[in-house]
Amino acid sequence: MSFLGHRRILVVTAVEPERQAVLRGLDLAGVTAENGADSTIVVEVGGVGTAAAAATTARVLALGRFDAVLSAGVGGGIGVPVGGAAIATASVAADLGADSPEGFLGLDELGFGSATVAADPGLLAALTAALPDAAVGPVLTVSTVTGTLAGTRDLLARHPDAVAEAMEGFGVATAAAQVGVAFGELRTISNAVGPRDRAAWRIGDALEGLSKAIACLAELTP
Numbered sequence: 001m002s003f004l005g006h007r008r009i010l011v012v013t014a015v016e017p018e019r020q021a022v023l024r025g026l027d028l029a030g031v032t033a034e035n036g037a038d039s040t041i042v043v044e045v046g047g048v049g050t051a052a053a054a055a056t057t058a059r060v061l062a063l064g065r066f067d068a069v070l071s072a073g074v075g076g077g078i079g080v081p082v083g084g085a086a087i088a089t090a091s092v093a094a095d096l097g098a099d100s101p102e103g104f105l106g107l108d109e110l111g112f113g114s115a116t117v118a119a120d121p122g123l124l125a126a127l128t129a130a131l132p133d134a135a136v137g138p139v140l141t142v143s144t145v146t147g148t149l150a151g152t153r154d155l156l157a158r159h160p161d162a163v164a165e166a167m168e169g170f171g172v173a174t175a176a177a178q179v180g181v182a183f184g185e186l187r188t189i190s191n192a193v194g195p196r197d198r199a200a201w202r203i204g205d206a207l208e209g210l211s212k213a214i215a216c217l218a219e220l221t222p
């Protein structure tokens, strides 16, 4: 059996409710995920933020049992409605750099490497085929959730094609790239990126969307 065209896939979520949503989706499709030695799919909680996500991903990938990793969870939508899905063409560390009177200077401009990790083309193709209604574009990874109009405008000016914002993708991607494992990112939308309105977040809708998306992925897999 395979999942998304891969023999052994690791799914990394930030928090346990996201892991449970992924497991419900697999269950809906009749796929069993266990954190055991023989599983096709293993779902791990990595923690919130890039450091925890990268460390967890690196630790689990070091077992050498995986040929793909998917960063999955809820996220802020950029032109994508609550409950909808966003698939990353790349994960971008959008606030990794330096501020300056002239504006933000990213990692690339500073000469310290790249703030972008592209999704694996095969994994991206499998995700978009299974989820034809999902938005497809760069998914931004931030350390601080965007919460002001000025911050939103700055971010969108720098990343006009971005479809979502979350806090882990770049960390998972960096760990995957270092060991040559295929990487992808899937987000379902809990809130719009914009001025902070925590009461408007719909985590439940996004988790339900995540379960449905994962079920679609599993059903499409031969």
Ligand SMILES: O=C(O)c1cccc(C(=O)CC[C@H]2O[C@@H](n3cnc4c(=O)[nH]cnc43)[C@H](O)[C@@H]2O)c1
Residues within 6 Å of the ligand: 014, 015, 047, 048, 049, 073, 074, 075, 076, 077, 142, 144, 145, 146, 165, 166, 167, 168, 190, 191, 192, 193, 198
């Ligand atoms: O209420 C808050 O201020 C708050 C601050 C930090 C994190 C949270 C979470 O709920 C973390 C869970 C998870 O959610 C992802 N997420 C969801 N929406 C966004 C967003 O608009 N921008 C960035 N990340 C978002 C993120 O990946 C976290 O892991 C709440």
